[in-house]
Amino acid sequence: MSTNDLQRTAYTVECFLNALRLEDGPERTQLEEALVRWLANAARGKQDHLIYQDGRICGYAGGKVVQSFDVPQARQIQALWCSGAKLSIIDGEAYSKSAQLVMLGTAGLFLTLPGQLPAKEAQDKRRSSNNNNNNNNNNNNG
Numbered sequence: 001m002s003t004n005d006l007q008r009t010a011y012t013v014e015c016f017l018n019a020l021r022l023e024d025g026p027e028r029t030q031l032e033e034a035l036v037r038w039l040a041n042a043a044r045g046k047q048d049h050l051i052y053q054d055g056r057i058c059g060y061a062g063g064k065v066v067q068s069f070d071v072p073q074a075r076q077i078q079a080l081w082c083s084g085a086k087l088s089i090i091d092g093e094a095y096s097k098s099a100q101l102v103m104l105g106t107a108g109l110f111l112t113l114p115g116q117l118p119a120k121e122a123q124d125k126r127r128s129s130n131n132n133n134n135n136n137n138n139n140n141n142g
Contacts, residue, residue, distance in 0.1 A: 013084075014032065034069070035059075052076065055070060056069065
C-alpha cells in the first residue's frame with residue numbers, strides 16, 4: 001500500500017471513530033491502529049469494509065465477518081459503513097434484515113472530519129479580526 005493510500009485509510013478510520021463519538025485515549029488508539037492495519041492489509045479485497053451497528057464494529061471480508069470489536073462506549077445510534085477510503089451512514093434495519101447495504105450518505109457526519117472545527121474557528125477569528133481592523137480604521141479616519 002502506498003503512503004498516500006495508508007494516510008487516506010488512517011484518516012477515514014479516524015473519521016469513522018469520530019462519528020462513533022469515541023473519546024481519545026489508549027483504548028481508542030489501539031482500536032484505531034487495529035482497524036487501519038486490517039483495512040490496509042495488502043491481501044484485503046476492494047470490497048472489504050467495516051460496519052458499526054449496536055455497539056459493535058465488524059470487519060467484513062468476502063461478505064463474511066472476520067473480525068469484530070465491541071465498542072460499548074460508542075454514542076452513535078445510526079449504523080455506519082467504512083471502507084479504507086469512504087464513510088457512510090447506512091440503513092441499519094435493511095442491513096439487519098437482509099444484509100443489504102443501503103447507503104444514506106454522509107449528511108451529519110461532516111463534523112467528524114478532523115480539522116473541520118478548528119478551521120471554522122480560525123475563519124471566525126479572522127472575520128472578527130477584520131471587523132476590528134475596519135472599526136479601528138473607521139475610528140482613525142473619522
